[in-house]
Amino acid sequence: NAGVTQTPKFQVLKTGQSMTLQCAQDMNHNSMYWYRQDPGMGLRLIYYSASEGTTDKGEVPNGYNVSRLNKREFSLRLESAAPSQTSVYFCASNPSGGLTYNEQFFGPGTRLTVL
Amino acid sequence: GENVEQHPSTLSVQEGDSAVIKCTYSDSASNYFPWYKQELGKRPQLIIDIRSNVGEKKDQRIAVTLNKTAKHFSLHITETQPEDSAVYFCAAKEGRGSTLGRLYFGRGTQLTVWP
Numbered sequence: 436n437a438g439v440t441q442t443p444k445f446q447v448l449k450t451g452q453s454m455t456l457q458c459a460q461d462m463n464h465n466s467m468y469w470y471r472q473d474p475g476m477g478l479r480l481i482y483y484s485a486s487e488g489t490t491d492k493g494e495v496p497n498g499y500n501v502s503r504l505n506k507r508e509f510s511l512r513l514e515s516a517a518p519s520q521t522s523v524y525f526c527a528s529n530p531s532g533g534l535t536y537n538e539q540f541f542g543p544g545t546r547l548t549v550l
Numbered sequence: 551g552e553n554v555e556q557h558p559s560t561l562s563v564q565e566g567d568s569a570v571i572k573c574t575y576s577d578s579a580s581n582y583f584p585w586y587k588q589e590l591g592k593r594p595q596l597i598i599d600i601r602s603n604v605g606e607k608k609d610q611r612i613a614v615t616l617n618k619t620a621k622h623f624s625l626h627i628t629e630t631q632p633e634d635s636a637v638y639f640c641a642a643k644e645g646r647g648s649t650l651g652r653l654y655f656g657r658g659t660q661l662t663v664w665p
Contacts, residue, residue: 478639536643543593
């Protein structure tokens, strides 16, 4: 049981380049989330997927797109990277985000630098 | 949406002393309050949580209290040890509306325990 996995672990991009961050979970969870973590700012929600086939914007969605490919996988795409997107990105999942009290499990993170 | 404030942003204590971290939230419908610990370079991990129908919960050296009337909750760590040094995040789970189930995080508290 790997839990939540993310690839890559580290990435350096030039301004304007695009890339996709991959996330997968093997816990059969319904809900998946993408956060970014910046110093002193806590964890801010970018996008989430309450269940397979649905996605919604979080607090800071500008400059990002997501795809819930299937129940296991939830990817985050940067179409044209900007230095302001330099951050650590965490994917998370939980069994069901709605009317239940479940732990969110986090992946190991992707450290992204945009030059 | 929900707004979670966390204080202090940094906290230094001597080994063996107690540490208290406080959070306030804005939405009275929030119903679940987890605390996460994040060691340097690692992913956030749940250490304790409390539901809105409970006033206090304890797990060995860690306790959480919730005051629903005042809309604040606190993390208490007793007999602190150097391995307690980490960033701690509080969060509140929204209990109604289109963002049902989302977690809103505080900005984090860097706890340092000096031997």
